[in-house]
Amino acid sequence: MVEAKIQTDTETIIRAQQVEKFYSQPSENRIQVIAPTDLSIVPGEIVALLGPSGSGKSTLLRMLSGLSTPSAGQVLWHGKPIGSVQINVSIVFQSFALFPWLTVLENVEAPLKARGMEPDERRERSMRILDTVGLDGFQAAYPKELSGGMRQRVGFARALVVEPEVLFMDEPFSALDVLTAENLRSELLELWEKKTIPTKSIFIVTHNIEEAVLLADRIIVLGRNPGHIRTDFKVTLLHPRDRKAAPFTGIVDYIYKVLTRPDVIPANEPTHQHPSRPRDQRQMKYETLPHARPGGIAGLLELLIDHQGRADIYRLADDLAFEIDDLFPIVEAAQLLDFLHVEEGDAAITPAGHEYAESEILRQKELFRKAAVEHVLLLRQITRALENKSDHTVPEEFFMDMLDEQFSEEETRRQMETAINWGRYAELFDFDAARRRFVLPEVEATADSIEEVKG
Numbered sequence: 259m260v261e262a263k264i265q266t267d268t269e270t271i272i273r274a275q276q277v278e279k280f281y282s283q284p285s286e287n288r289i290q291v292i293a294p295t296d297l298s299i300v301p302g303e304i305v306a307l308l309g310p311s312g313s314g315k316s317t318l319l320r321m322l323s324g325l326s327t328p329s330a331g332q333v334l335w336h337g338k339p340i341g342s343v344q345i346n347v348s349i350v351f352q353s354f355a356l357f358p359w360l361t362v363l364e365n366v367e368a369p370l371k372a373r374g375m376e377p378d379e380r381r382e383r384s385m386r387i388l389d390t391v392g393l394d395g396f397q398a399a400y401p402k403e404l405s406g407g408m409r410q411r412v413g414f415a416r417a418l419v420v421e422p423e424v425l426f427m428d429e430p431f432s433a434l435d436v437l438t439a440e441n442l443r444s445e446l447l448e449l450w451e452k453k454t455i456p457t458k459s460i461f462i463v464t465h466n467i468e469e470a471v472l473l474a475d476r477i478i479v480l481g482r483n484p485g486h487i488r489t490d491f492k493v494t495l496l497h498p499r500d501r502k503a504a505p506f507t508g509i510v511d512y513i514y515k516v517l518t519r520p521d522v523i524p525a526n527e528p529t530h531q532h533p534s535r536p537r538d539q540r541q542m543k544y545e546t547l548p549h550a551r552p553g554g555i556a557g558l559l560e561l562l563i564d565h566q567g568r569a570d571i572y573r574l575a576d577d578l579a580f581e582i583d584d585l586f587p588i589v590e591a592a593q594l595l596d597f598l599h600v601e602e603g604d605a606a607i608t609p610a611g612h613e614y615a616e617s618e619i620l621r622q623k624e625l626f627r628k629a630a631v632e633h634v635l636l637l638r639q640i641t642r643a644l645e646n647k648s649d650h651t652v653p654e655e656f657f658m659d660m661l662d663e664q665f666s667e668e669e670t671r672r673q674m675e676t677a678i679n680w681g682r683y684a685e686l687f688d689f690d691a692a693r694r695r696f697v698l699p700e701v702e703a704t705a706d707s708i709e710e711v712k713g
C-alpha cells in the first residue's frame with residue numbers, strides 16, 4: 259500500500275499558527291499589520307514572499323525568523339515555540355548591515371564568535387565560505403573598499419557561515435544594479451541546487467515578480483490592510499528558467515493579476531492554489547487609495563488607447579522604463595475608478611476610461627468627479643459631509659479619525675493627501691491647508707466675495 263505523504267511537524271521546520279501583528283499608535287488605536295496567518299516552511303523549498311509595499315512582508319519575515327514576537331498566535335520551530343528553543347536561521351538584509359569597522363573576515367567570523375566558536379575553527383570556516391561566495395583574497399578589506407555587489411557577498415558569507423537551516427533574505431538584491439543582482443542570484447541558486455550549502459530552506463522577501471519566478475519553488479502573495487495571504491502556490495518549472503518561455507510569463511502574468519486586483523482571487527491560476535484565508539477581523543471599510551495622480555491615470559489611459567486599448571502591464575512598464583512598483587498605483591487607481599480592467603495581466607481600457615482619456619479637460623474633470631464619488635467611499639463621505647454642513651466646511655481631522663481605525667498613521671496621512679489631490683482635481687471640494695479644513699468650492703468663492711465687499 260502506498261502511504262499518503264502527510265506533512266508532520268518533524269518535517270516542517272517553521273510553522274506559524276494564526277500569527278498576527280499589531281502596532282500601537284500614539285492615538286492609542288492599535289493598527290493591525292498582519293491578520294491571523296498560518297504558514298509553514300518545509301525543507302527543500304525556496305519560498306518567495308511578494309506583495310505591495312506596506313503589506314507586511316518584512317513584518318512576517320521578522321516573526322518567522324524569531325526577530326520579532328507575534329502579537330497573537332505562535333511560531334513553532336520543529337514543533338516547539340520559537341522563544342523556547344535554539345533556532346538556526348540567518349538573515350540577509352537589503353542594506354547589507356555589515357560592521358564598517360571590521361574587515362571582511364572579521365564580519366564573517368562575527369556570528370561564529372557570538373556562538374562561542376574557537377578562533378582557529380571559526381577562521382577556517384569563514385575562509386571556506388569566503389571562497390564559496392567568490393571573496394577569496396578580500397578577507398583583509400573593509401566594507402567601504404568594496405562595491406555594493408561585493409558587500410552583499412560578505413552579507414551572504416556572514417549568513418551562510420553558521421550553516422543556517424533556514425536562510426531568510428529581505429530584498430537582498432534590490433540595492434544592487436541589475437547585472438550584479440542577476441549574477442548573485444544565479445550564484446546563490448547554483449549553491450542551493452548543487453547543495454554546496456547545507457541550508458534546507460530559503461525564504462526571500464522581494465518586490466520583484468520576475469525574481470520570485472526565477473528563484474522560487476513556492477510563491478506567496480500578500481494583500482494589505484491588514485497583511486494576509488492572497489495566494490500561495492508552487493512553481494514547478496525546471497532551472498535554469500527561461501524568462502521568455504510561455505510558462506514563465508504565464509506565472510508572471512498571474513501574479514500581476516493578483517497584485518492588481520486587490521479584492522479578487524483571480525481564476526486561471528498557473529498551478530494549484532490555496533485560497534487566501536478570509537479576513538476574520540473587522541471588514542474593510544475604506545478602499546485603499548492608490549497614490550496616483552489624476553494626470554498619471556490619464557497618461558496611462560492614453561497609452562492604452564495607443565495600444566488599441568489593451569496592453570500587458572509588465573511590458574508597458576518595461577517600454578516606459580518604469581519600475582513596476584511605480585506603475586501599479588496608477589493601474590490600481592484607474593481600476594478603482596473603473597477606467598480599466600485587468601485581465602490575464604493585460605490592462606484593458608473600459609468605455610468610461612476611453613471617454614475620459616479622449617475628452618477635453620472640463621469634461622474629464624466631470625467624468626473623474628462622477629467616477630470618484632461612485633467608487634471611492636472617502637471622497638463620497640467628504641462631499642456629503644460638506645453638502646450637509648450649514649457652513650460647508652469640515653475639519654480634516656473628522657475623517658483622519660475614521661481612517662486611523664484602519665490604517666497606520668503614515669498611511670492615513672498618505673490616504674488623505676491622495677484624497678485631497680483627487681478631490682481638488684475633480685473640483686469636488688477644496689482644502690484649506692492653513693486651517694486643515696475641507697471647503698466646498700463655491701463657499702470659498704462666496705467667502706472671497708464677502709472679503710471683497712468688506713474690503
Ligand SMILES: Nc1ncnc2c1ncn2[C@@H]1O[C@H](COP(=O)(O)OP(=O)(O)OP(=O)(O)O)[C@@H](O)[C@H]1O
Binds near residue numbers: 668
Ligand atoms: N515598528 C512599527 N510601528 C508601526 N508601524 C509599523 C512598524 N513597522 C512596520 N509598520 C507598518 O506595518 C506595515 C507593514 O510594514 P512592512 O515593512 O512589514 O511592509 P512591507 O510589505 O515589507 O513593505 P515594503 O515593501 O515597503 O518594505 C506598514 O504599514 C508599516 O508602516
